[in-house]
Amino acid sequence: MTTTPPAFSPSRRSQVQPFEVMDILDRVAVLRAEGRDVVSLCAGEPSGGAPSLVSQAAAALHASGRALTYTSALGIRELRTEIAGHYRRWYGLDVDPARVAITTGSSGAFVLGFLAAFDAGDRVALARPGYPAYRNILRALGCEVVEIDCGPEVRFQPTPELLDAAQAAGPLAGLIVASPANPTGTMVDRAELTAISQWCEAHSVRLVSDEIYHGVTYPEAGADDPRGVCAWEIDDRALVISSFSKYWGMTGWRLGWMLLPEDLARPVDALAGNVALCPPAPAQYAAVPAFAEESYLECDEAVAEFARTRKLLLDNEARLGWGTAAPADGAFYYWADLGTQLDRFGSSAAYAKALIEEAGVAITPGGDFDDRAGGRSVRLSFAAGSIAVGEAIERIAAFHARPHTMATSRVYRV
Numbered sequence: 001m002t003t004t005p006p007a008f009s010p011s012r013r014s015q016v017q018p019f020e021v022m023d024i025l026d027r028v029a030v031l032r033a034e035g036r037d038v039v040s041l042c043a044g045e046p047s048g049g050a051p052s053l054v055s056q057a058a059a060a061l062h063a064s065g066r067a068l069t070y071t072s073a074l075g076i077r078e079l080r081t082e083i084a085g086h087y088r089r090w091y092g093l094d095v096d097p098a099r100v101a102i103t104t105g106s107s108g109a110f111v112l113g114f115l116a117a118f119d120a121g122d123r124v125a126l127a128r129p130g131y132p133a134y135r136n137i138l139r140a141l142g143c144e145v146v147e148i149d150c151g152p153e154v155r156f157q158p159t160p161e162l163l164d165a166a167q168a169a170g171p172l173a174g175l176i177v178a179s180p181a182n183p184t185g186t187m188v189d190r191a192e193l194t195a196i197s198q199w200c201e202a203h204s205v206r207l208v209s210d211e212i213y214h215g216v217t218y219p220e221a222g223a224d225d226p227r228g229v230c231a232w233e234i235d236d237r238a239l240v241i242s243s244f245s246k247y248w249g250m251t252g253w254r255l256g257w258m259l260l261p262e263d264l265a266r267p268v269d270a271l272a273g274n275v276a277l278c279p280p281a282p283a284q285y286a287a288v289p290a291f292a293e294e295s296y297l298e299c300d301e302a303v304a305e306f307a308r309t310r311k312l313l314l315d316n317e318a319r320l321g322w323g324t325a326a327p328a329d330g331a332f333y334y335w336a337d338l339g340t341q342l343d344r345f346g347s348s349a350a351y352a353k354a355l356i357e358e359a360g361v362a363i364t365p366g367g368d369f370d371d372r373a374g375g376r377s378v379r380l381s382f383a384a385g386s387i388a389v390g391e392a393i394e395r396i397a398a399f400h401a402r403p404h405t406m407a408t409s410r411v412y413r414v
Helices: 020-033 052-063 077-091 105-117 132-140 160-168 190-202 262-275 281-291 293-315 341-345 348-359 386-401 406-412
Strands: 100-103 123-128 144-149 174-178 206-210 239-243 256-259 333-337 377-381
Touching (some): 020 348, 052 281, 077 100, 077 256, 077 281, 100 105, 105 206, 105 239, 123 132, 132 144, 174 190, 281 293, 348 386
Parallel strands (some): 206 239
Antiparallel strands (some): 100 256, 239 256
16 A cells, blocks of 8 residues: 655744855855865954963863763853853953853854743844844744844944834844944944843843954944943843854854843753753863963954954955945954945845855855845955955955956856
8 A cells, every 4th residue: 555655844943044154164165175265254263263272271181081071051160160250350240150151152052042031922123234043043933033224324233212113013022232243343332232221121121142252342443342341231131142252263162151140040051951961061171271361362362463454454445346334343344235346246145156256255245144135235254364354355356357247247146
């Protein structure tokens, strides 16, 4: 007897957009395997890697033959204590290590934090353009994402007035703020974050503060707080998310953390034990010396290199041939509209594909970060350093000097 197999299909919650930058990284790998010289400026990945003491600790750990067993669900006590000390050093805050949760990257923090803080159906607001994983994780968890169009007139950051408009359409349960932000690099200053925090308190809205780029900031941009403002300096009921990936250059170590409001401490602990058991044990033990004085000095030198690369980029804006760019107060991104290049290529996706295939420069089209107007913009990451960015500028200028038309560029549409 012939039976018809069941018609399985993926869940509705899984139907989120892929992160396009990962597809571009895959293409970079393919081209390099074919022998092509590609300058990759698509990922927010510092080129210098982890501080020396962290790498040495990891090598010693593995050489010791020590059994790497499960740790506490929220991470080892030594690392949580060091993170608490970091908040005392940078922000003058006394943080109880029990309210620090180590996670599998900031991505793990988003999943655990959103699960603990929001129910399915809750309306959670965030800025557009913004980091796509916020909206995709929230949607996969059944939340309603409320994207707030934040243009250059508000420096791509939410304001109480914009939040009032979003709230008028229905009560908000949460707000995600990133400072410095991805992809724009813009920051909210102390007064602005205070106003946002007070708005959230007045409307019973949970504030989630993404602070993973703290420390990667540029005093010459005029920031009043050289490291960034921690939301807990204003109100410790905010959920603060951070990571070792950016300032410490430890992207592949997959290690992040949260500062937990008191009401979320136990729920996050329970969820963490069920979702991943614990964060990666080797990375946790090796990360303890990330907070040594020598490590801070190394990381500050890496930030100084980002600053030099940022200056190189800003000094050559005209040669890039793009349009208006965001201020880039922090992080290591240059977010710009394509200006007249849009007329030649039709979309940022077509432009980015032509650029990598013809000129060997990988950047990220804006659709990842803004599904409405992102087709007009691109993000360039200058985390790779001044040599790579200098070479990219030369290639981009030469690429623009070639004849291109909408007709010939259609083959690059994705």
